[in-house]
Amino acid sequence: MYPERSEAARIDTDADQAALATGPLATGPSxxxxxxxxxxxxxxxxxxxxxxxxxxxxxxxxxxxxxxxxxxxxxxxxxxxxxxxxxxxxxxxxxxxxxxxxxxxxxxxxxxxxxxxxxxxxxxxxxxxxxxxxxxxxxxxxxxxxxxxxxxxxxxxxxxxxxxPPRWSGGFGFGHVVIGCNGSIESIRAIHAALPFLRMAKQVTLVDGDVRMSYDAESCLPHFDPFVYLLRHHVTAKPQYIRASSDVAGDILLKKARDAQIDLLVMGAFGHSPARERVFGGATRRVLEEADIPVLMQH
Structure with a gap:
């Protein structure tokens, strides 16, 4: 038989359960x-x-x-x-x-x-x-x-x-956020960094271009499921799927951003360093050059 909980302990537990039911407070970067x-x-x-x-x-x-x-x-x-x-x-x-x-x-x-x-x-x-x-x-x-x-x-x-973007004078409500994810480390980091923005958003669309690569299975790496990850953080995303090359993916993301009148685009910053020079990948280059909305990027 377990000892009866004190009134203070019961109140604390009830408060914890209520907090879990309503989700965490919106916190951001320190x-x-x-x-x-x-x-x-x-x-x-x-x-x-x-x-x-x-x-x-x-x-x-x-x-x-x-x-x-x-x-x-x-x-x-x-x-x-x-x-x-x-x-x-x-x-x-x-x-x-x-x-x-x-x-x-x-x-x-x-x-x-x-x-x-x-x-x-x-x-x-x-x-x-x-x-x-x-x-x-x-x-x-x-x-x-x-x-x-x-x-x-x-x-x-x-x-x-x-x-x-140049001469930006819009607001910073970020009501509709679109995430571009292809399963890469860069895009996963970008999703993780974007959580404070996603918690503020009224609508989140996840454009998933992830292709299940054979080397993931061979290396026994756990697969990152962006929808499950976002749900764990109390963010419900509407899914859209694309299968396209890096160059075309940039155009697709920009078109979706314009058609849906989104407030923020989230994506990984892909790059490599040939001859000691930083070079962007195709989708990153296209979005950085042409986006007329704020873009949250992380390498």
Whole structure:
């Protein structure tokens, strides 16, 4: 015969069961990084970072990217000619105070300010060591540097990156989210990183392009089922299936995004490094170049 539970223990257990029945509270990343390109007015990354950090109760870091050096590759160590000609920035103190005030007014409890005077890849890899999510504007570099400079930063940092399209001024409700998953490690990591966004979404569509590979069976690796994983995290996804090459898959994802008027696309950032250069896979390259909605990517 088991001893009778105390009233306090019974109340605690009942509360635990109620919490399980209603699902977990919406939690987000502890530390959000916004790579800021403009302070007056605040650039889209700053606005998005403040909005998300306030919603999740996250710590926020705003980092101003020096325009004269942000295009440097990770292997570059010398300043550009333009950088040598420019005067050192003097607005850091004022920007620090302004960013703190902007964040507090929006409901962010902890906000810090920094400035980077080196390349995007080195900055993101360094700051990514103590952040859980980076918010980056696609036009943080010019069009010619999207694939090599921004690509190097995304692939090198291995940090979840919310990429905002040029001149983004939309909201950050993320009512309808589409996930592109092909069973790769990159896409699985992206789904895991996207959970805070998925919990906020009213509708989630999972475009599953997973092909059961023979080497999975030979290596005895457990299979990742994205639908089961999402259900475990109280996210119900509507399934869609495609079988297409990497290049075509990018076009399909973009078409679905436009037709369904989605708010966020989630996908893995696929890449490799021939001759020491970071090179995107076909679907990743297509989406990064042409998406006109926010894209959450992770390598």
């Amino acid at each position: 530390d959000v990084l916004a790579l800021v390109t403009s302070t007056s007015p605040w650039s889209p990354a700053a606005v998005a970072g403040v909005s998300l950090a306030a919603r999740w109760g996250s710590n926020l870091t705003g980092c101003f990217m020096d325009p004269s050096t942000r295009g440097l590759h990770d292997t570059d160590r010398e300043p550009t000619v333009l950088g040598l000609l420019m005067d050192p920035p003097t607005h850091d103190a004022d920007a620090h105070a302004a960013f703190g005030a902007f964040a507090r007014q929006s409901g962010v409890c902890e906000a810090t300010w920094a400035a980077s005077h080196t390349g995007l890849a080195r900055t993101l890899r360094h700051l990514g060591a103590w952040h859980d999510l980076a918010v980056v504007e696609r036009d943080v570099v010019d069009t010619s540097g999207v694939l090599d400079v921004l690509g190097e930063a995304i692939l090198g940092s291995q940090l979840p990156c919310l990429i905002l």
